[in-house]
Amino acid sequence: xxxxxxxxxxxIQIIEAATVVFSQKGFYKAKVEEIxxxxxxxxxxxxxxxxxxxxxxxxxxxxxxxxxxxxxxxQVQQVDSFSDKLRVLIEANFNFxxxxxxxxxILLIDAPPMSEELHQIIQQSKRQNLQRLAALIxxxxxxxxxxxxxxYLAAQVILGALAVSGGQVMxxxxxxxxxxxxxELVDIILNGIxx
Amino acid sequence: xxxxxxxxxxxIQIIEAATVVFSQKGFYKAKVEEIxxxxxxxxxxxxxxxxxxxxxxxxxxxxxxxxxxxxxxxQVQQVDSFSDKLRVLIEANFNFxxxxxxxxxILLIDAPPMSEELHQIIQQSKRQNLQRLAALIxxxxxxxxxxxxxxYLAAQVILGALAVSGGQVMxxxxxxxxxxxxxELVDIILNGIxx
Amino acid sequence: xxxxxxxxxxxIQIIEAATVVFSQKGFYKAKVEEIxxxxxxxxxxxxxxxxxxxxxxxxxxxxxxxxxxxxxxxQVQQVDSFSDKLRVLIEANFNFxxxxxxxxxILLIDAPPMSEELHQIIQQSKRQNLQRLAALIxxxxxxxxxxxxxxYLAAQVILGALAVSGGQVMxxxxxxxxxxxxxELVDIILNGIxx
Amino acid sequence: xxxxxxxxxxxIQIIEAATVVFSQKGFYKAKVEEIxxxxxxxxxxxxxxxxxxxxxxxxxxxxxxxxxxxxxxxQVQQVDSFSDKLRVLIEANFNFxxxxxxxxxILLIDAPPMSEELHQIIQQSKRQNLQRLAALIxxxxxxxxxxxxxxYLAAQVILGALAVSGGQVMxxxxxxxxxxxxxELVDIILNGIxx
DNA sequence: AATGAATGAGTCTTCATTCAT
DNA sequence: CATGAATGAAGACTCATTCAT
Numbered sequence: 001x002x003x004x005x006x007x008x009x010x011x012i013q014i015i016e017a018a019t020v021v022f023s024q025k026g027f028y029k030a031k032v033e034e035i036x037x038x039x040x041x042x043x044x045x046x047x048x049x050x051x052x053x054x055x056x057x058x059x060x061x062x063x064x065x066x067x068x069x070x071x072x073x074x075q076v077q078q079v080d081s082f083s084d085k086l087r088v089l090i091e092a093n094f095n096f097x098x099x100x101x102x103x104x105x106i107l108l109i110d111a112p113p114m115s116e117e118l119h120q121i122i123q124q125s126k127r128q129n130l131q132r133l134a135a136l137i138x139x140x141x142x143x144x145x146x147x148x149x150x151x152y153l154a155a156q157v158i159l160g161a162l163a164v165s166g167g168q169v170m171x172x173x174x175x176x177x178x179x180x181x182x183x184e185l186v187d188i189i190l191n192g193i194x195x
Numbered sequence: 196x197x198x199x200x201x202x203x204x205x206x207i208q209i210i211e212a213a214t215v216v217f218s219q220k221g222f223y224k225a226k227v228e229e230i231x232x233x234x235x236x237x238x239x240x241x242x243x244x245x246x247x248x249x250x251x252x253x254x255x256x257x258x259x260x261x262x263x264x265x266x267x268x269x270q271v272q273q274v275d276s277f278s279d280k281l282r283v284l285i286e287a288n289f290n291f292x293x294x295x296x297x298x299x300x301i302l303l304i305d306a307p308p309m310s311e312e313l314h315q316i317i318q319q320s321k322r323q324n325l326q327r328l329a330a331l332i333x334x335x336x337x338x339x340x341x342x343x344x345x346x347y348l349a350a351q352v353i354l355g356a357l358a359v360s361g362g363q364v365m366x367x368x369x370x371x372x373x374x375x376x377x378x379e380l381v382d383i384i385l386n387g388i389x390x
Numbered sequence: 391x392x393x394x395x396x397x398x399x400x401x402i403q404i405i406e407a408a409t410v411v412f413s414q415k416g417f418y419k420a421k422v423e424e425i426x427x428x429x430x431x432x433x434x435x436x437x438x439x440x441x442x443x444x445x446x447x448x449x450x451x452x453x454x455x456x457x458x459x460x461x462x463x464x465q466v467q468q469v470d471s472f473s474d475k476l477r478v479l480i481e482a483n484f485n486f487x488x489x490x491x492x493x494x495x496i497l498l499i500d501a502p503p504m505s506e507e508l509h510q511i512i513q514q515s516k517r518q519n520l521q522r523l524a525a526l527i528x529x530x531x532x533x534x535x536x537x538x539x540x541x542y543l544a545a546q547v548i549l550g551a552l553a554v555s556g557g558q559v560m561x562x563x564x565x566x567x568x569x570x571x572x573x574e575l576v577d578i579i580l581n582g583i584x585x
Numbered sequence: 586x587x588x589x590x591x592x593x594x595x596x597i598q599i600i601e602a603a604t605v606v607f608s609q610k611g612f613y614k615a616k617v618e619e620i621x622x623x624x625x626x627x628x629x630x631x632x633x634x635x636x637x638x639x640x641x642x643x644x645x646x647x648x649x650x651x652x653x654x655x656x657x658x659x660q661v662q663q664v665d666s667f668s669d670k671l672r673v674l675i676e677a678n679f680n681f682x683x684x685x686x687x688x689x690x691i692l693l694i695d696a697p698p699m700s701e702e703l704h705q706i707i708q709q710s711k712r713q714n715l716q717r718l719a720a721l722i723x724x725x726x727x728x729x730x731x732x733x734x735x736x737y738l739a740a741q742v743i744l745g746a747l748a749v750s751g752g753q754v755m756x757x758x759x760x761x762x763x764x765x766x767x768x769e770l771v772d773i774i775l776n777g778i779x780x
Numbered sequence: 781a782a783t784g785a786a787t788g789a790g791t792c793t794t795c796a797t798t799c800a801t
Numbered sequence: 802c803a804t805g806a807a808t809g810a811a812g813a814c815t816c817a818t819t820c821a822t
Binding site for chain 2: 026082083137144147153156161162184188189191193195
């Protein structure tokens with residue numbers, strides 16, 4: 001009757017192991033057995049809780065996206081000004097990307113063609129993400145804190161910049177995306193680069 | 196009349212087939228035989244020109260990145276003002292992304308473990324890209340056409356936004372990445388979203 | 391009643407199937423699937439117990455050479471006179487060769503070019519074989535039962551003769567090496583062919 | 586019109602290259618292309634002269650066995666006494682083995698499934714070999730130079746010993762099959778190892 | 781419920797052979 | 802005759818999945 005078990009025993013254990021292994025190796029190179037080992041359960045046990053490797057991957061993605069939702073939503077609500085919200089959002093992204101490396105990219109960008117079902121899940125997650133940010137921008141626009149830009153497109157710009165800058169996706173060595181750069185990033189996004 | 200053959204001897208034929216198939220299926224789901232079929236050659240022929248499936252993938256990547264360089268560099272040089280250059284760069288990206296659709300995603304997510312050599316090549320390509328854009332921004336700053344922002348970071352923001360927006364990755368259904376959005380994108384990048 | 395299973399768990403089952411198939415077809419023409427079938431297990435099961443086809447081959451060789459050791463050593467110890475030991479050794483060889491056909495040749499002579507590791511294994515087995523026989527001859531010499539010949543060379547002569555005569559290696563049809571010939575063989579070896 | 590070509594047209598060139606490559610690698614690991622390279626002809630040219638890889642192997646075997654016949658027959662006829670003939674035969678074998686190193690092993694172990702025809706040819710060659718030696722022994726017996734042993738069996742013993750000892754198969758490190766060992770070998774064969 | 785031994789479908793890769801030049 | 806680019810049959814090996822315990 002351990003609180004641990006009660007919370008979600010094996011299933012969560014396995015999902016968490018999966019986040020680690022899938023993050024490190026990607027979907028195809030990750031072996032089910034490896035995940036089972038990391039979760040300290042037998043290989044067969046994975047199939048007690050998940051229909052297939054892909055199913056596990058999908059469940060994991062849902063799990064992660066929920067964590068992401070949480071992390072971002074809560075923190076953004078705790079500050080008021082638009083620029084602070086932006087800053088918090090960017091920081092949350094940095095941290096999240098740090099933890100879930102490749103998985104973050106999938107949520108932000110897209111997955112390679114997999115099952116249609118999975119595609120839907122990812123699309124939905126991305127859309128939510130985008131819409132939340134677009135709503136944030138619209139709100140700022142209404143409050144007079146932002147220009148009347150296409151909020152959806154602006155949200156894309158911001159998430160795109162994050163996917164790249166934050167996810168050490170493209171610039172790995174060059175620029176270890178530090179806290180200082182967050183300030184500059186916010187500045188660029190708020191004020192643009194032109195006069 | 197072998198102008199056709201000359202322009203596309205077997206090696207190129209295969210690489211082009213590879214871009215199509217890898218783009219659609221990702222590295223792991225793409226079958227060598229399928230690529231061979233798409234290139235209208237025998238399966239064995241692929242191995243006459245490429246050491247392995249991975250090698251083919253890598254050669255293809257180099258091929259694509261060269262095409263990208265060309266496409267962008269040339270077009271950017273043909274206009275003058277900073278905002279025009281930005282617009283052209285973004286348009287070039289839209290077009291390029293159109294052509295090599297999922298390739299960016301695959302690189303991000305589904306890529307095979309790359310040889311250190313290829314890693315270098317890709318890094319270098321990205322760096323060139325970044326530096327070219329950063330130089331463009333610096334020039335604009337010096338000419339008084341842009342604010343004194345961190346040009347390198349700004350370049351990252353722009354390329355990040357492009358990677359995501361341009362790859363119709365996020366628009367898919369909602370927006371068909373149209374010419375109009377280019378204008379808005381340039382506006383957001385130049386002027387930011389805040390007042 | 392699993393006495394059978396206990397005596398021959400999967401690993402041994404597979405090795406024994408391998409001795410049969412490799413003996414009949416040789417290393418290169420033997421297919422792993424064929425061995426699996428002969429062992430009445432799935433193809434994949436072979437790879438549960440052996441790293442590769444070559445590994446299976448090596449393990450099998452070790453298995454056989456151990457059986458050979460046993461067969462020969464024990465029987466030779468049960469008789470006393472030098473000529474009897476010789477006779478027993480020769481007979482044991484006939485029987486062994488009968489059972490493991492081509493494999494016996496490999497142990498006596500050499501293997502096709504394979505891994506250095508395997509080469510070592512075989513060399514060692516051959517050396518042991520040779521040394522045991524040379525020791526037998528030395529002992530006979532010391533007891534005054536044999537002339538002061540180079541025992542190592544003599545051992546080579548004997549094993550060479552066996553490899554050929556016993557292994558129906560070269561003369562297959564002509565001379566189905568029978569028990570009668572053992573007596574003559576021992577005579578020739580002991581007394582030579584000259585006066 | 587070069588004497589060179591006449592003496593060694595493509596066919597012989599290829600066969601000689603084949604002896605080298607097959608000797609080193611065995612039948613299955615030897616690549617046709619490699620043989621072609623060694624013969625300094627195009628891969629396709631091999632197929633102008635030989636129906637298949639197997640055919641080439643077979644033709645090569647015939648070529649070698651003829652060379653062996655020659656080498657042994659001629660030299661044995663040039664000396665008189667039985668023990669000298671024996672010595673010469675053994676020496677010829679050493680030299681021959683030196684040249685075609687692994688060929689014997691390959692024939693024994695790594696040989697491809699042979700056509701019935703080739704099988705006959707090889708059998709015949711071996712039979713000739715055996716019979717020539719048996720005849721030699723019979724002659725010696727009649728002249729009172731050898732004991733009344735089964736000459737055919739004795740011939741087998743001798744050739745068996747040679748196959749093994751001569752092929753530096755067993756000596757490798759320990760003994761470098763030297764001229765001295767020839768003398769001892771003859772002694773053992775003539776006088777046996779017992780008193 | 782938990783396990784891991786057993787399985788075979790699925791793929792990359794090799795290389796003998798062909799044939800257009 | 803000579804060539805080597807092109808080919809595809811064949812086979813080793815991986816790994817998701819099953820199921821008897």
